[in-house]
Amino acid sequence: MSILIQNITAVNADDIIKGANILIEGERITELGTGIAGKADRTIDGTGLVAFPGFLELHCHLRDPGLTHKEDIVTGTRAAAAGGYTAVCCMPNTKPVADSPEVIRYIIEKAGKAGFADVLPVAAITRGMRGKELTDFAGLLKAGAAAFSDDGMPVAEDEMIIAAMKRARELHALLMLHEEDLAKRGNGAVHDGENARKAGIPGIPRAIEETMTARDIFYAEKLGTPIHICHVSTAGSVELVRRAKANGAPVTCETGPHYFSITDEKILDRNPNAKVNPPLREKGDMLAVREGIADGTIDAIATDHAPHSEEEKAREIEEAPFGMIGFETAFPLTVTNLLEPGVIGLTDIARLLSGRPHELLGIEGGKLKKNALADITICDINEKFVYNKDMVVSKAKNSPFLGMELKGRVCHTIRKGKFTYDRQAD
Ligand SMILES: [Zn+2]
Numbered sequence: 001m002s003i004l005i006q007n008i009t010a011v012n013a014d015d016i017i018k019g020a021n022i023l024i025e026g027e028r029i030t031e032l033g034t035g036i037a038g039k040a041d042r043t044i045d046g047t048g049l050v051a052f053p054g055f056l057e058l059h060c061h062l063r064d065p066g067l068t069h070k071e072d073i074v075t076g077t078r079a080a081a082a083g084g085y086t087a088v089c090c091m092p093n094t095k096p097v098a099d100s101p102e103v104i105r106y107i108i109e110k111a112g113k114a115g116f117a118d119v120l121p122v123a124a125i126t127r128g129m130r131g132k133e134l135t136d137f138a139g140l141l142k143a144g145a146a147a148f149s150d151d152g153m154p155v156a157e158d159e160m161i162i163a164a165m166k167r168a169r170e171l172h173a174l175l176m177l178h179e180e181d182l183a184k185r186g187n188g189a190v191h192d193g194e195n196a197r198k199a200g201i202p203g204i205p206r207a208i209e210e211t212m213t214a215r216d217i218f219y220a221e222k223l224g225t226p227i228h229i230c231h232v233s234t235a236g237s238v239e240l241v242r243r244a245k246a247n248g249a250p251v252t253c254e255t256g257p258h259y260f261s262i263t264d265e266k267i268l269d270r271n272p273n274a275k276v277n278p279p280l281r282e283k284g285d286m287l288a289v290r291e292g293i294a295d296g297t298i299d300a301i302a303t304d305h306a307p308h309s310e311e312e313k314a315r316e317i318e319e320a321p322f323g324m325i326g327f328e329t330a331f332p333l334t335v336t337n338l339l340e341p342g343v344i345g346l347t348d349i350a351r352l353l354s355g356r357p358h359e360l361l362g363i364e365g366g367k368l369k370k371n372a373l374a375d376i377t378i379c380d381i382n383e384k385f386v387y388n389k390d391m392v393v394s395k396a397k398n399s400p401f402l403g404m405e406l407k408g409r410v411c412h413t414i415r416k417g418k419f420t421y422d423r424q425a426d
Pocket of ligand 1: 231
């Protein structure tokens, strides 16, 4: 199949081509530039629209195998495609945990059959994510693991994280680290601040994130092992990464759209959909996250898409599980809260959602150019809409953004030359 996209603004991390035509034949972009003619099986008028290299999600939960009442690989990747993603990294906290080549292969095969997005499984660092024994890194890489993480169950013992960093260094594997001193969280459910006290909900102090961030930066620097810090949420964490980078430490990081869009005021009405880990912080943190995005301290935007059933999220906020869905709101929140206020420009969107994520994983993609894979996200950055439950493609509906007016929508997602999301044809 061939596709011709006409008169679009093509945006990469390092360039913008206005009035571009993009010709796609088979899996690849065969022409890109102004004044390109040609015929194709399907033509898209890109007037007023923007084309980005296909988005790559660094951090999500597809809940498959074993927790498919929340989400599964088919519904999850369909939702990812609707959010403009052509590839997603999924975290290993499934049932069983993705700590064996069998689970890694199962995920890749099921995603391949579904065809909505490439799924790049992140394998566990330790067996069962229990923090006691390293997994078989080499075997997991061979099976297709894209990186390693114990996500919500971060490795507590220093000896164990040192062993993991040494092994990762030997194998050129990337560690993705959720920074939290779990032993200190207790029954904390939301950010520890004025709003938690007003609502009478136990808090999670910033220090629980920041001390672990500092520890892992310390060892990464000492051992020379690249680490990627997940979902940075506090002003202090942003500053730790900024200083580490200035010192030349091999550290990168991501943040989630919720950390630059909303604050812990959202928990005042005890809405369980605003319960996420790390928790929504205060305005100063939100502004520091925006600053970190603008100055390049923060490499990527990752949603931490964490679906839960309505039943699970119907519990009181203290009892409800942590997490919110994120694929379908990431781009609109980026436009609404970063592009619109002038925190970043269009090329930064390409950098944060596609360019850097591809670089961090060392995989092909992340740039629109001749001969590149035809992974393309076509968006309308001016369209406004109210995000409501009926639009949600994910199996789960746990979003604190329901009912909000947002600006910026994904219109089409093309992965390897095929439409995986096509809004106007719905
Ligand atoms: Zn996490």
